Amino acid sequence: MSNKFGLKRILPLAIALVLFAACDHDTEPETPSLFDRFAPLELLDSLQSSTTEVDFSAGQSVSFTARFNKNIDWVITITGQLSGGVKTIEGFDLIVDPDNATWEGGTTDLPLFREEPCMVVLSVPEEPEFGDTLMIEVLGTRVYEGTLVTDFEDNPGACIQLGDFEFELNNSGRRDDIITAAQGDFFYRLAGTDNETGGPTDNFFVGLARIFACITGETYIQVPTTVPENLYLNLFVEGRATPYTRVVLGLIIDSNDSGDFEEGADAIRSLEFDPTYTGWRLQSFNGSDFGVTQEELQKVVGIELVLISLNNLQPSPREEVGFETDYVIFTQNRPLEL
Amino acid sequence: MVLTILFACASEGLAQAEGALSDQEAETFLKGVNFNGLGRVYLRQTDIEGDVLENDSLTPRRLTDGEFLLDLKINATPNKKTEVQSILRLRNEFGGFFGAGQSIEVRELWARGIIANRVEYRVGDMDIEMSPFTFYLPTEEGVINQPSAFELQRDVIYYEQFYTDEHSRRMQGANLNFGLKFAQVLKDADLRGFIARVRGTDFLTIPTRWSSGGELKLRTRKLVDATGTKADLGFNIAYTFDDLKSGDANSGIRNTVYTFEYNVIGYETKKMEYSLFGEMGRSVLTSKNDSTTFFTTDDVFATVNAGARFKEKDLFVHAGFSDVGPDFFSIGAQSKRVDFDAAKTFYNRIGQDQDVRNITLFDLSRDVAIYTYQLSDRLMTYDPRFSNTFPYGPATPNRRGLNYGADYENSKVQASLNGAVMSEIRGQGTEQLKDFFLVQAKANVNVNKFLEWENNINVTVGYQYESTNRGGIEVEQVDLNSNLFEAGLELELFEDFEVLFGAKILDAVGSDYIPRIDEFNDVVDFPQRTEYDDTETLLAGGVKYTFKEGIYLTLQYQSFDATGRSDSFRDYTLNQIFVLYTMKF
Numbered sequence: 012m013s014n015k016f017g018l019k020r021i022l023p024l025a026i027a028l029v030l031f032a033a034c035d036h037d038t039e040p041e042t043p044s045l046f047d048r049f050a051p052l053e054l055l056d057s058l059q060s061s062t063t064e065v066d067f068s069a070g071q072s073v074s075f076t077a078r079f080n081k082n083i084d085w086v087i088t089i090t091g092q093l094s095g096g097v098k099t100i101e102g103f104d105l106i107v108d109p110d111n112a113t114w115e116g117g118t119t120d121l122p123l124f125r126e127e128p129c130m131v132v133l134s135v136p137e138e139p140e141f142g143d144t145l146m147i148e149v150l151g152t153r154v155y156e157g158t159l160v161t162d163f164e165d166n167p168g169a170c171i172q173l174g175d176f177e178f179e180l181n182n183s184g185r186r187d188d189i190i191t192a193a194q195g196d197f198f199y200r201l202a203g204t205d206n207e208t209g210g211p212t213d214n215f216f217v218g219l220a221r222i223f224a225c226i227t228g229e230t231y232i233q234v235p236t237t238v239p240e241n242l243y244l245n246l247f248v249e250g251r252a253t254p255y256t257r258v259v260l261g262l263i264i265d266s267n268d269s270g271d272f273e274e275g276a277d278a279i280r281s282l283e284f285d286p287t288y289t290g291w292r293l294q295s296f297n298g299s300d301f302g303v304t305q306e307e308l309q310k311v312v313g314i315e316l317v318l319i320s321l322n323n324l325q326p327s328p329r330e331e332v333g334f335e336t337d338y339v340i341f342t343q344n345r346p347l348e349l
Numbered sequence: 350m351v352l353t354i355l356f357a358c359a360s361e362g363l364a365q366a367e368g369a370l371s372d373q374e375a376e377t378f379l380k381g382v383n384f385n386g387l388g389r390v391y392l393r394q395t396d397i398e399g400d401v402l403e404n405d406s407l408t409p410r411r412l413t414d415g416e417f418l419l420d421l422k423i424n425a426t427p428n429k430k431t432e433v434q435s436i437l438r439l440r441n442e443f444g445g446f447f448g449a450g451q452s453i454e455v456r457e458l459w460a461r462g463i464i465a466n467r468v469e470y471r472v473g474d475m476d477i478e479m480s481p482f483t484f485y486l487p488t489e490e491g492v493i494n495q496p497s498a499f500e501l502q503r504d505v506i507y508y509e510q511f512y513t514d515e516h517s518r519r520m521q522g523a524n525l526n527f528g529l530k531f532a533q534v535l536k537d538a539d540l541r542g543f544i545a546r547v548r549g550t551d552f553l554t555i556p557t558r559w560s561s562g563g564e565l566k567l568r569t570r571k572l573v574d575a576t577g578t579k580a581d582l583g584f585n586i587a588y589t590f591d592d593l594k595s596g597d598a599n600s601g602i603r604n605t606v607y608t609f610e611y612n613v614i615g616y617e618t619k620k621m622e623y624s625l626f627g628e629m630g631r632s633v634l635t636s637k638n639d640s641t642t643f644f645t646t647d648d649v650f651a652t653v654n655a656g657a658r659f660k661e662k663d664l665f666v667h668a669g670f671s672d673v674g675p676d677f678f679s680i681g682a683q684s685k686r687v688d689f690d691a692a693k694t695f696y697n698r699i700g701q702d703q704d705v706r707n708i709t710l711f712d713l714s715r716d717v718a719i720y721t722y723q724l725s726d727r728l729m730t731y732d733p734r735f736s737n738t739f740p741y742g743p744a745t746p747n748r749r750g751l752n753y754g755a756d757y758e759n760s761k762v763q764a765s766l767n768g769a770v771m772s773e774i775r776g777q778g779t780e781q782l783k784d785f786f787l788v789q790a791k792a793n794v795n796v797n798k799f800l801e802w803e804n805n806i807n808v809t810v811g812y813q814y815e816s817t818n819r820g821g822i823e824v825e826q827v828d829l830n831s832n833l834f835e836a837g838l839e840l841e842l843f844e845d846f847e848v849l850f851g852a853k854i855l856d857a858v859g860s861d862y863i864p865r866i867d868e869f870n871d872v873v874d875f876p877q878r879t880e881y882d883d884t885e886t887l888l889a890g891g892v893k894y895t896f897k898e899g900i901y902l903t904l905q906y907q908s909f910d911a912t913g914r915s916d917s918f919r920d921y922t923l924n925q926i927f928v929l930y931t932m933k934f
Contacts, residue, residue, distance in 0.1 A: 036648060036649075036675055036676070036775065037674075037676060038675070038774060038775045038776075040775060040776035040777065040779055040780055041775060041776070041778055041864065042778065042872070043778060043875065044779065045778035045779050045825050045862065045875055046778075046822065046824055048778070048824075049824040049875075049877075049878070050822070
């Protein structure tokens with residue numbers, strides 16, 4: 012029978028083909044998992060923290076744990092009850108654990124945290140109804156690496172010069188009013204209206220502040236590196252929603268080696284930035300952006316902030332321009348990491 | 350080396366490659382340039398009504414359109430070994446005047462000939478088909494056994510998209526083929542190669558894309574006289590690649606598919622024939638950034654079928670097993686005819702919010718705009734109501750299982766039954782695998798031959814049942830059942846005057862997840878489960894008068910009804926009346 016139908020010849024070939032067909036494929040299921048996408052969310056283990064009190068200044072950290080029934084995008088939002096500072100930790104996982112949810116005192120949205128109680132909320136963006144909450148107490152705030160020029164917490168005296176030559180500044184200088192400082196209680200404001208009356212003087216310049224090295228107790232600011240490409244000047248800046256403000260930020264160089272700033276004799280290496288936004292933001296600038304040399308960085312005698320009004324864009328009557336700044340700090344190799 | 354061996358073994362070259370001109374033909378052609386072509390007048394009026402139009406002031410309730418076109422085919426044979434042809438299209442839209450809506454274009458242009466009486470060449474437009482896993486245009490969805498009433502509109506679509514009755518794909522490029530005859534073991538061999546440009550560069554980020562391929566077909570003589578054993582063997586390779594030196598593009602793909610085809614007739618007598626046939630091979634997909642490969646995947650497939658042909662009973666039965674890996678990627682074989690993402694010509698958006706209307710039986714039966722012959726570098730969108738088992742034809746990846754079929758044909762009845770019991774190889778978003786069950790049956794009955802009437806009375810029926818199931822927990826479960834029924838009547842009342850009736854009914858109930866697929870067939874996401882409870886009914890009736898072969902006039906009325914829509918639409922009805930005059934000359 013087999014011979015008659017040629018099966019002796021066909022069968023081995025067929026078997027070989029079937030074996031070939033049955034060879035392995037990559038059978039790892041396509042992602043995303045349908046269970047993760049569509050199964051109802053359940054919190055199997057509620058949000059817990061490793062401690063209820065944490066001192067970041069001592070190098071401590073706090074970690075969080077929780078467990079869901081499926082992999083999902085989750086967010087831990089930590090909000091300072093006094094400062095209003097916010098730290099968010101995000102993940103996509105089944106489990107919240109120290110590997111993916113540890114807080115070392117940093118901040119996502121300024122202000123920086125203070126010594127204060129903080130509310131911790133675990134939420135799931137896909138499930139607006141879901142939330143799990145606990146409280147922790149910050150006993151000491153995080154210490155940031157770098158050379159702090161000033162956080163404006165202490166009265167600077169003559170170490171900060173406020174320039175208001177046309178008497179255009181308004182409510183400017185070291186302040187702790189109206190808004191919350193980005194760090195601590197005090198910040199520095201430059202605000203005013205250039206040529207408010209529309210007179211012949213329309214010089215765009217509203218005012219300036221010079222922060223001299225004496226605020227650090229030194230003749231020159233001891234920058235952490237004199238290599239411009241490795242140096243960053245960081246400062247927190249709160250701007251204005253209107254589009255008329257610009258800030259010229261400069262490094263004052265003691266060109267004549269007098270040990271003090273002398274106008275006309277000393278160079279100012281500067282750049283311009285745009286603070287037309289609301290809320291506090293970290294502004295970081297590389298040393299090379301100032302066009303400063305390695306030699307000059309050894310003689311930084313101060314920092315200058317100039318408030319400019321973009322009069323060409325201004326309506327009539329003119330609107331106030333301004334900004335607030337806080338926590339001026341030099342860092343090495345990378346911008347300040349919050 | 351293979352070619353060298355073949356040449357060495359060949360007893361003689363085939364004196365006449367397929368498609369080359371015989372002396373007689375050439376002599377005829379040499380008398381002058383030949384003009385042929387096609388003329389068409391197509392006028393349509395479509396009405397829409399239904400709940401979906403409530404609070405919709407934007408959608409026109411009636412659309413009238415049409416076209417007049419003349420495709421003028423100019424064929425010239427400058428000498429016995431060369432033939433050139435172009436088709437110039439003159440087209441005017443219905444209602445167009447003073448130049449608006451008018452167009453003149455070159456629809457087709459090619460030249461072919463034969464070199465040294467051995468090698469046939471063709472440059473320009475050409476239709477390419479290789480094996481089902483290398484270069485192959487799968488059949489469109491929504492058709493099992495097209496009733497005659499809808500066939501005429503489908504002819505328009507086929508003509509416009511260069512579809513043939515086979516599975517060829519229109520390309521632009523060049524091909525060569527030649528044949529060899531042998532005295533021993535092998536009977537003959539055919540070799541063919543082609544290269545075609547499938548996409549031009551935008552001179553920025555999109556590189557020029559080329560497709561090329563080659564096939565070697567071998568036919569043996571009887572290997573065992575007692576059993577009549579003989580074999581047809583084929584070796585195929587398809588290679589699609591991006592030219593990274595075109596434009597400023599620096600990333601592109603390489604897709605190689607090589608396969609082996611076989612059809613072994615193990616035993617043959619005057620009454621019957623047993624055979625084993627199928628194809629096996631491998632695909633490799635590589636993505637390159639300049640000269641660096643940053644993504645590569647490969648997979649294999651194999652099909653093996655056994656068939657028995659009972660010659661006296663006009664019956665062929667077959668059954669087989671197929672396994673197509675989840676990462677099997679073949680641009681030339683997996684690019685579909687229907688682009689479910691394409692904008693429809695008629696009522697693409699309707700309703701108060703002007704949502705995009707899903708493609709229905711009505712659109713599949715008449716809208717040229719949703720059809721394509723282009724290659725897609727990802728698995729195209731499909732509608733599981735129409736096809737879920739093999740949405741990409743035989744080369745649908747991620748399928749393993751059994752198939753079966755039977756074909757019966759005589760002068761009175763042509764019938765076939767095909768089916769498959771398949772399963773996924775890799776789960777989509779779950780370890781659970783979908784199971785597919787498919788049955789397709791169709792029959793053409795020439796009633797007049799039973800009644801011994803002179804005029805034609807043809808009845809056609811087609812039916813498809815498809816079921817998709819997946820177990821698991823609730824979110825993983827899939828359960829979709831669909832029925833597609835077709836019936837048609839072609840009644841020749843008087844000589845050359847026919848009355849046509851046709852019906853197509855789709856019913857789909859259940860739910861499924863349709864993955865959103867990115868390049869390289871990567872599943873990006875699974876959108877929300879799609880629930881179906883749809884019924885679509887398409888009815889047609891009309892008359893057709895055939896002046897002579899290739900020249901006819903038809904007037905038809907069609908009514909389409911969509912109820913229980915699973916998309917964002919409520920019920921609606923489309924009514925169409927059209928006149929189609931076609932003249933092939």
